[in-house]
Structure formats: C-alpha cells, structure tokens
Amino acid sequence: MFTYESPRGFSIRFLFAKLRCLNTQQTIYKHISTIKKTLRNLIYILIITILFSCNRKSGELDLCGLGILKPYYLTGLDYKGGMYAIKEKYKQEYIPVKKGKISGIVKIRFDVNCKGETGNFDFETYNLKYESTTINDSIVNQTVLIARKLNNWIPGTNDDNENINSFKFIAVKVINGELKEILPK
Amino acid sequence: MIKWIKRIIFGLLSTVVILILLFVLIKPKSYFIINYAIGSQMQWFGYDKEGNKMIEKSIKKLKNFSASQYHSASVQNTKNGNYNKAIEYLDKASELEPEEVDGYYGWLLLYYYRDYEKALVHLNRYDLFTPDFDDYVGDDHILYAKALCYKELGQYTKALELFDNTIKSELKEHDESWISHQVYFQKARTLHLLGQQKKAIEYYDKTIKLWDKSGESFYYKGLAQIEINDSLVGRKNLNIALDLVTKGYKTSDSYVALFDEVYKMEIEKTINEL
Numbered sequence: 001m002f003t004y005e006s007p008r009g010f011s012i013r014f015l016f017a018k019l020r021c022l023n024t025q026q027t028i029y030k031h032i033s034t035i036k037k038t039l040r041n042l043i044y045i046l047i048i049t050i051l052f053s054c055n056r057k058s059g060e061l062d063l064c065g066l067g068i069l070k071p072y073y074l075t076g077l078d079y080k081g082g083m084y085a086i087k088e089k090y091k092q093e094y095i096p097v098k099k100g101k102i103s104g105i106v107k108i109r110f111d112v113n114c115k116g117e118t119g120n121f122d123f124e125t126y127n128l129k130y131e132s133t134t135i136n137d138s139i140v141n142q143t144v145l146i147a148r149k150l151n152n153w154i155p156g157t158n159d160d161n162e163n164i165n166s167f168k169f170i171a172v173k174v175i176n177g178e179l180k181e182i183l184p185k
Numbered sequence: 186m187i188k189w190i191k192r193i194i195f196g197l198l199s200t201v202v203i204l205i206l207l208f209v210l211i212k213p214k215s216y217f218i219i220n221y222a223i224g225s226q227m228q229w230f231g232y233d234k235e236g237n238k239m240i241e242k243s244i245k246k247l248k249n250f251s252a253s254q255y256h257s258a259s260v261q262n263t264k265n266g267n268y269n270k271a272i273e274y275l276d277k278a279s280e281l282e283p284e285e286v287d288g289y290y291g292w293l294l295l296y297y298y299r300d301y302e303k304a305l306v307h308l309n310r311y312d313l314f315t316p317d318f319d320d321y322v323g324d325d326h327i328l329y330a331k332a333l334c335y336k337e338l339g340q341y342t343k344a345l346e347l348f349d350n351t352i353k354s355e356l357k358e359h360d361e362s363w364i365s366h367q368v369y370f371q372k373a374r375t376l377h378l379l380g381q382q383k384k385a386i387e388y389y390d391k392t393i394k395l396w397d398k399s400g401e402s403f404y405y406k407g408l409a410q411i412e413i414n415d416s417l418v419g420r421k422n423l424n425i426a427l428d429l430v431t432k433g434y435k436t437s438d439s440y441v442a443l444f445d446e447v448y449k450m451e452i453e454k455t456i457n458e459l
Contacts, residue, residue: 071265073439076439081448082442082449082450083446111231124267126268130271130272130298171268183299183441185440
C-alpha cells in the first residue's frame with residue numbers, strides 16, 4: 001500500500017484533508033486511482049500509436065518484444081562465416097547480366113529478429129555516381145533473392161547479452177553486369 | 186479548493202496544448218530544428234524514409250545550412266546505406282568547406298564506398314591544403330589512405346612508394362612502435378600481390394612484431410611460405426592464424442569489412458584444401 005509520505009514526514013493525505021477540511025481517506029484514494037488510470041491509458045495510447053505508425057510491414061517477420069530495431073553496428077549482428085561467407089554465397093549464385101543498365105549499386109535493407117530470422121526486405125538502386133536510378137531487373141532480383149537466402153544470421157545482443165532485433169543492409173556493387181563489391185560488412 | 190486546483194491544472198494544460206498547436210501551425214525556426222533532430226533519431230532506429238523526409242524538409246526551411254550540418258546529416262545515411270542522400274549532403278559540405286570536409290570524404294569513399302578514384306580526388310585536394318603537414322584522415326595517416334587507394338586500384342608500385350613515405354613520415358617524430366601494424370601489413374600484402382613473397386614475409390614479421398596477435402598477418406605469412414614451398418612452416422602459421430581468429434584476435438571494424446580481413450571459415454577452407 002502507498003503511503004505518500006515525504007522524507008520530511010509531510011503527508012499528501014494530510015494536505016488533501018486540510019484543503020477540503022475533511023478526513024476522507026476514500027476521496028484521496030479515489031483521486032490517486034483516477035490519476036493512475038489516466039496515466040495508464042495515456043501510456044497504452046502512446047504505445048499503440050507508436051506501433052501502428054512506425055511498424056514496417058508487420059506480418060512478414062515476427063519482431064521480438066515491442067518490435068524495436070537497432071542498427072547492426074551497435075547490436076553486433078553477425079553472419080556465420082562473416083563477410084567471407086556472404087561473398088561466397090553471392091559468388092556461387094549470381095549469374096552475370098549482359099544487357100540493359102548493368103552498372104550500379106543495389107542496396108538491400110532488411111530486419112533480423114532475435115531468433116536470427118530475416119524479413120521486411122526492401123531495396124533501392126543507385127548508379128555509380130550514387131544517384132537514385134533503375135538498373136536491370138535481373139540484377140536486382142538476383143541480388144535481393146540471394147540476400148533472402150542468407151539464413152545463418154547470428155542475432156545482435158543488448159547490454160544484458162539478450163538477443164534483440166537489428167536492422168541491416170547489404171550493398172552490392174555491380175559493374176558491367178559483374179559483381180564488383182559487397183558492402184559494408 | 187479542489188475545484189480551483191482543477192481549474193489551474195486545466196488552464197495550464199490548455200495553454201500548453203494551444204502553444205503546441207501554434208508552434209505546429211506557425212512553424213518557427215525552432216520547429217524545424219526539432220523536426221531535424223527527430224528525423225535524425227528516427228533514422229537511428231532504422232526509419233530511413235520517414236527520417237529523411239523530415240530532415241530534407243528542415244534543410245529546405247533552415248536556410249544557410251553549414252558544411253558541418255550537411256556533414257552530420259550525411260553520416261547516418263552512410264551508416265544506413267542511403268548512398269544517394271549521404272553523397273548529396275557530403276558534396277554540398279565539400280563544396281562549402283573542402284578544407285574541413287575533404288579528408289573525411291576521401292577516407293569514407295575509400296572504406297565505406299570502395300570508390301578509390303573518387304577517394305583519391307578528395308584526399309589529394311585535402312593534402313594540398315596543408316602541403317607542409319601530414320594530416321590524418323579517420324584514424325589513418327593520409328599517405329597510408331592514399332596508398333590503400335592505389336593498392337586497390339592495382340597500382341602496386343605507387344602504393345609501395347606511399348607506404349614507405351607513410352613510415353618515413355611517422356618515424357620523423359616517433360619510434361617504430363608508433364606506427365600502426367596495419368601500415369606494415371598492407372605493405373606486406375602489396376609485396377605479396379607483386380609476387381615478392383620473401384620480402385612480404387619480412388613485412389608480415391614486422392607486423393607481428395608490433396602486434397603478436399595479428400591473425401591476418403599469420404594467415405597471409407603462412408600462404409606466402411606455402412607459395413615458396415616452405416609448406417611445413419606455412420601450415421603451422423595457418424594453424425596459428427586459425428587459433429587467433431577463433432579467439433577473436435584479428436583486425437576488424439564495427440561498420441565495414443577491412444581490406445584483406447580474414448575470417449575463420451576462410452582459414453579453415455584454405456587448410457582443408459591443402
């Protein structure tokens with residue numbers, strides 16, 4: 001039970017009683033309970049608003065906890081075998097493209113949840129001057145599909161060493177239809 | 186009395202709500218500063234599109250954006266891979282104050298974008314601002330950063346010249362322990378790529394002398410030894426490298442893969458294929 005006693009022994013209960021010339025403990029609890037309910041409702045509204053306004057493509061990936069994402073470089077999100085394994089996967093599966101706009105960068109953005117599962121894939125394409133542009137569909141489809149197939153993610157962790165959600169991107173630089181570079185790590 | 190307290194609280198709350206409404210409707214300069222800060226924070230949590238929209242809107246309204254403000258707007262975009270925005274802002278910053286921005290810009294293009302030619306443009310221009318002084322870009326000596334660009338472009342002789350100049354420059358005021366082990370390691374890698382295995386081993390050893398847990402140095406030293414038919418010692422060094430890397434001893438970075446960074450899986454594959 002709350003007593004609302006200040007360190008100096010001043011009592012809020014006493015203040016209310018003095019103000020209203022009453023000693024109605026029930027009235028005091030009634031006010032406190034109303035404030036608590038209002039605050040609780042406000043917090044619920046805030047959480048629901050944040051979740052509905054910010055959550056990306058919910059359903060494709062079950063994000064853990066409240067669905068908060070942190071950047072890969074802070075959570076220590078890793079891939080089994082590191083960048084070496086990612087590059088090997090791309091080298092094995094990518095088929096060079098010969099026609100159309102065949103130079104540029106495909107940035108693939110995705111989330112990795114606390115279980116190491118991926119989802120919410122999105123991509124953007126840039127030319128070699130880093131301007132937004134379109135590039136050959138085959139290059140885009142292949143690079144995104146390979147990223148989707150990467151399934152050995154080691155989830156990021158928080159300060160308490162608990163697995164958490166991270167967001168990550170892979171940028172694939174293609175020159176004349178050939179894989180040139182995969183960034184950042 | 187309670188009635189009065191209620192009235193005062195209600196009055197205060199109403200005033201706050203009216204002030205917020207006026208703030209949002211009138212949109213003074215401070216509104217856009219707050220908008221910019223919220224946009225940056227949203228980007229930090231991964232909401233790039235929403236964050237960038239807020240930032241762009243604020244930049245348009247807050248005229249006379251400084252080079253450092255453009256610079257800081259570009260940083261999170263690079264970290265999140267929004268290359269179009271990151272470069273747009275950095276170009277503006279570099280246009281306004283090249284003497285402040287070009288060092289960072291060149292270093293960023295080298296490590297984060299692997300755009301060696303453009304990196305050299307900015308690094309060279311930055312170096313020219315202080316011809317009598319050897320600058321640092323990021324954590325790197327500028328000559329070392331330039332050497333890395335040439336190495337990755339396959340211009341090994343020019344790269345070696347710059348690695349040597351880096352070492353000479355560092356030794357002017359410090360002893361050898363001051364030099365980053367990466368300078369010797371990258372010089373060794375360049376010699377190795379030129380097919381000068383014995384000379385490369387000499388520099389891998391110098392790296393190991395500076396940091397005896399350099400997993401990458403043991404790995405490439407082992408490879409160089411195997412290439413000159415010193416297989417037994419080479420294999421031994423590959424095993425040392427595997428042990429070190431398994432224990433986490435190697436040079437790496439939180440944001441980007443480094444040049445010639447080694448991985449446990451890579452070493453295991455090499456050993457298995459011998």
